[in-house]
Amino acid sequence: MLARQRQAVILEQARRTGAVRVSELVLKLGVSDMTIRRDLDVLAGRGLVEKVYGGATAIVGKSTDEPGFEAKSGRQRAQKEAIARLAAGLVRPGTAIGISAGTTTWTFARALDQVPGLTIVTNSIQVADVLRDPAQPDRTVVLTGGVRTPSDALVGAVAVHSLRRLHLDLVFLGVHGMAEGAGFTTPNLEEAETNRALVEAGRSLVVLADHTKWGIVGISTIVDLDEADVVVSDDGLPEVARETLREQVGELMVACVPEDETEES
The missing domain is CATH 3.40.50.1360 (Rossmann fold)
Known part of the structure; x- marks a missing residue:
């Protein structure tokens, strides 16, 4: 699985459940702890998740948010x-x-x-x-x-x-x-x-x-x-x-x- 595909899976799970844990993602995706943390860094840098201890939470915009x-x-x-x-x-x-x-x-x-x-x-x-x-x-x-x-x-x-x-x-x-x-x-x-x-x-x-x-x-x-x-x-x-x-x-x-x-x- 390519990095962007893995990140999409992580983001989809975060949005569906509200949060993700590094330990669970390691088991689900079959990659290292460090790889998952790098993926979370990428998603956080794009403003799609917020990193927390042991994982990340989803950032879901308001239904009326309208970026320029x-x-x-x-x-x-x-x-x-x-x-x-x-x-x-x-x-x-x-x-x-x-x-x-x-x-x-x-x-x-x-x-x-x-x-x-x-x-x-x-x-x-x-x-x-x-x-x-x-x-x-x-x-x-x-x-x-x-x-x-x-x-x-x-x-x-x-x-x-x-x-x-x-x-x-x-x-x-x-x-x-x-x-x-x-x-x-x-x-x-x-x-x-x-x-x-x-x-x-x-x-x-x-x-x-x-x-x-x-x-x-x-x-x-x-x-x-x-x-x-x-x-x-x-x-x-x-x-x-x-x-x-x-x-x-x-x-x-x-x-x-x-x-x-x-x-x-």
Whole structure:
């Protein structure tokens, strides 16, 4: 088991039970005490657990916590790049796609530079900026307008109204969290409404979410798990999450992250 996969298992157990013990993880994962402590150091450094004597406790954000774009852009960069590369293979030349706001979808937008003739609808200024390329004169980028959130999504009545009469081939959705029961969620109520309008405009829904999103629940559900045609995640996704997603979504695609690209921030 690679380090990132082991850390994902530790994080999933911490979130499920509230805390983990080093001694129990040593037995469960078949590695040394020092290896587990290093894994906990990595998770603590990323703000996902708090180290305590003999183990660690989970740090679960409030359901309305909404980090800014800059704060999120430095997290899981290698995972987002791998997800973006894999998801870009789903996009065919000449199609109309929707891309929601978020750092994962922003990374995905950067991977579309070789796909010609696209029409892209987005509620993200950052995504629109990435896609505005003079070298792609046959590309059309439509920005919804709306009220800007702390995570730099454009939301609200203006955004929803602009999406209501559109018909897109694919919608690529970034999420704050995904969990059994809660589905795909966001910490912003207006963003949930806008994202639902974007989803409804598309014939197929692709959710882009790295493994740390599993078990996180925002205040508002965008869509249920079974409404996603495809979920693209990375190979740090715990097995329990994979089993749940395979049972409920149309297809689960897992991007492999080279070990030397894995970040610890």
